[in-house]
Amino acid sequence: MTIAEQVTQQAKAARKASRQMALVSTDEKNQCLLKMAAALETNSSVIQAANEQDLAMAREKGFSQALLDRLMINDVRITDMAEGLRQVAALKDPIGEGSRLWTGADGIQISQVRTPMGVVGMIYEARPNVTVDAAALCLKSGNAVILKGGSEAIHTNTAIAGVLKSAMAESALPVEAVQLIESTSREAVNVLMKLNGLVDVLIPRGGAGLIKTVVEQASVPVIETGVGNCHIFVDASADPAMATAIAVNGKTHRPAVCNATETLLVHERFAREHLESLTKPLLEKGVELRGCPVTCSLVPAAVPASEEDWSTEFLDLILAVKVVASLDEAIDHIETYGTRHSEAIVTEEYSHARRFLQEVDAATVYVNASTRYTDGFQFGFGAEIGISTQKLHARGPMGLEALTSIKYMVMGNGQIRK
Incomplete structure (x- = not known):
């Protein structure tokens, strides 16, 4: 199977899972997130062993100490990731929340409610915690997520995703709602950026080069997370x-x-x-x-x-x-x-x-x-999917609400427009 075929297949699986996610209850989502938190802590040594492989390769490539710190996973950071999952579980579920209700023309009853985006694609660099944050926020907001981390964190991301999916298998959530693209080739990113109809939104998170590439080359809608000067x-x-x-x-x-x-x-x-x-x-x-x-x-x-x-x-x-x-x-x-x-x-x-x-x-x-x-955890969002510096749809640390759209639900009793 080619890389393009594999990525497309994963996106199709995520799309199918997103329809199931729309039917999952808040309690079922919360129970899954709590299982994921416990699984991270139980499998801490497995994740850290995988992380050491990535760190060793990064040292060989001459990564700066600051970038090594960004990549590194330890007991404290695993505890923080697990706590982030628990905080997201404790947050109010935005899905189905009605922000407006009114009577329209001819007596039709109109309500505006929050709905999941559908399938969220994440393209990110050497921050393994993003794997956890993105999965947590996307699942709680009723979405499926496709994760494409950087090659420098491939072993860590694979281990984390495996642990999360094992916890999902013991829950009511479809395991296919979390997809990790394991290919480290540039082609995988290029394919993901063009999957209109399968992926609803892309969120790039990383350096200026990555964000510029996604914004300029993606045909899928993009929420631009910004460089921080x-x-x-x-x-x-x-x-x-x-x-x-x-x-x-x-x-x-x-x-x-x-x-x-x-x-x-x-x-x-x-x-x-x-x-x-x-x-x-x-x-x-x-x-x-x-x-x-x-x-x-x-x-x-x-x-x-x-x-x-x-x-x-x-x-x-x-x-x-x-x-x-x-x-x-x-x-x-x-x-x-x-x-x-x-x-x-x-x-x-x-x-x-x-x-x-x-x-x-x-x-x-x-x-x-x-x-x-400027951080979703510090702002009380439990975690963040990224920090948006654009002005359309979302701005600043993006939590659950930023991963939702709206739907108008209209109830009538036979009205027809004249």
Whole structure:
């Protein structure tokens, strides 16, 4: 069987399963998710052994430490994935929820209700936890899911999917509702992107290259999850201790994720007094600072930034730093180089906070908090399918509701339109 035939066959199986998923009760979905959580914990050693194979190959290929961290699975992360499944199980089921009910022309009764998308395709890179998050959210929202992870995580994803499907086999849910494409060839992605009529929506999750490829080449509708060139602007009035803590957390907590801070903008009045002390803990944690001329004069350890650095999602222990003259300049910089993902201001000026919230165009905008909070788990969604930076259908961390559409149900008693 060719790769194209295999992927198409999996999509057909997912399509058939999606019709069954539409009939599964909330309790049956929740019981399945709880079984999946327990199975992950029971099979932790199996998953970690598979993950070690992927890590070994990644080390041979010279992956950075940040990307190795992104790929790595340990006891804590398996516990977190299991907890995510349990949180999704505890969430309200959006399917069948009526958002509107009214009487239309000639007395027809119209209701607007939430329905599953159908078949969701996920194309993603070195984040094995996405396998769990996507399966959990798609199943709870009544969808089937086709998973296409990156080759760098193939052993881990295969092990995780196997564990999830074994739990599904003991539940009322159709096992075919979760499909993992095991082929690591580019052809598999190309086929998946063109399966109109079998796949209802594609969600790419990864670096700029992957997202650009899917958006430009897919004929299946795409929800674009965005590259995270995220900024923190430290205003003149910012509390130095708070600004330092937020900057360090935003950059170093997990540098290889899309909500990590990539550029630090600092008001010139704050910079003259505090920039050197603010950047000291960053340097101590191994962060390379790429700065504007003023930054380099105030922080000798900084190296000159290039024009490209202002628009780069580093996904590593690298931070671009620019000193700006005003809030206006900071907002203009974000408008020019940002990716509409997550932007933050640290300030004690209420009027500046309000302006930042209102004027900055991003999926999530923060006042006095780290950009690292842009996450479905942190927002109380249990998990996330991705973080959308587009404005149609969904924006920001996408939970259950983002994986649904709407249907109008109309009840009559013989009305005909005149």
